[in-house]
Amino acid sequence: MAIEDFIAGFTAEYYNNIQQKIRLRNFHYAVSLSKERLRIVEAQYTIGNFSRLDLQQARVDFNADSSKYMKQQELLQTSYIRLNELMAHKEVNRIISIQDSIIDVNTLLNFNELWESTLKINTPLLKAEQDNVLAELDLKSVYSRNYPYVRLNSGYGYTLNHYGTGVNSRRSNLGFTAGMTVGFTIFDGNRKREQTNANITLANVRLRQQELEQTLEADMNKLWQSATFSYRV
Known part of the structure; x- marks a missing residue:
């Protein structure tokens, strides 16, 4: 920018x-x-x-x-x-020689090609698209809490016993455990509010993106009409 x-x-x-x-x-x-x-x-x-x-x-x-x-x-x-x-020149009073002759106009320019190129390189518009993607991801993350969840757990244990007398004076055990938990959130007081806020945020981001694109297209059309008229004159 x-x-x-x-x-x-x-x-x-x-x-x-x-x-x-x-x-x-x-x-x-x-x-x-x-x-x-x-x-x-x-x-x-x-x-x-x-x-x-x-x-x-x-x-x-x-x-x-x-x-x-x-x-x-x-x-x-x-x-x-x-x-x-x-230009960050140390001599700010330096006289610059600038050519003020007639500018050559490329008459082979195509509006559709210029518009497509603008959509790909315009920084504010690209940022708006990125904000839109992030808002969609946030919305999906909020709604993912509605789905059942699965939790896996595992562990292991080791025990060593010493006996004062007997043939087997020491005994050790190594055990491994694993489990799975399936759950579903029945009620979450903040979930509905978070979903509403996420939907509003996404709608606002999309609206800003559309407004920005419309403004940019209007400016492009104005410049194109002005350049076309100047060339004809």
């Missing part, structure tokens, strides 16, 4: 970094345009073609674009720091 969380977090930050770089270029272009506009307005104001209000507005636009550009630089640097932190 931790590995999946790391991959998800790193992937999200990777594409966030690409997005922040694209925004930075756009803001840089906006600053260059507003700077050129300010230069033109200042020149026109000098010869009397533009008013002072036009000049002030051009300066306000330039300052606003410059502020957005600097703010975007901070956001991009924060993304670099986050990526270096995720």
Whole structure:
């Protein structure tokens, strides 16, 4: 689960970094345009073609674009720091070169194959299946108390007798015993309650597994539809 969380977090930050770089270029272009506009307005104001209000507005636009550009630089640097932190790099301020070209999409993907693969490797779903198996075993263990039981027992004994007089002054005996007990529990006050609790637990585990599978399938369909639509566009 931790590995999946790391991959998800790193992937999200990777594409966030690409997005922040694209925004930075756009803001840089906006600053260059507003700077050129300010230069033109200042020149026109000098010869009397533009008013002072036009000049002030051009300066306000330039300052606003410059502020957005600097703010975007901070956001991009924060993304670099986050990526270096995720990669456990000691230089957290290191600039990482990330390719932001168009991603090649595999158009041969099959939804059913992806779904079957997801069912086999998704950690939360696998854990839910394991919980289901354990709950079934617990239920069987509780119900096994309803069945007759058989107990086997065995033992052996050794005796040694000493006599003060006589031809046979000592006698020893070695004996082996074995037995079997068959029983049936007629009444157990806790058994009914334990069976009810075990059934409820199993039902809840199965419900959670079904809900998890439905949520996962819904997310898969959303991603599939989004990817299919993006590819067509």
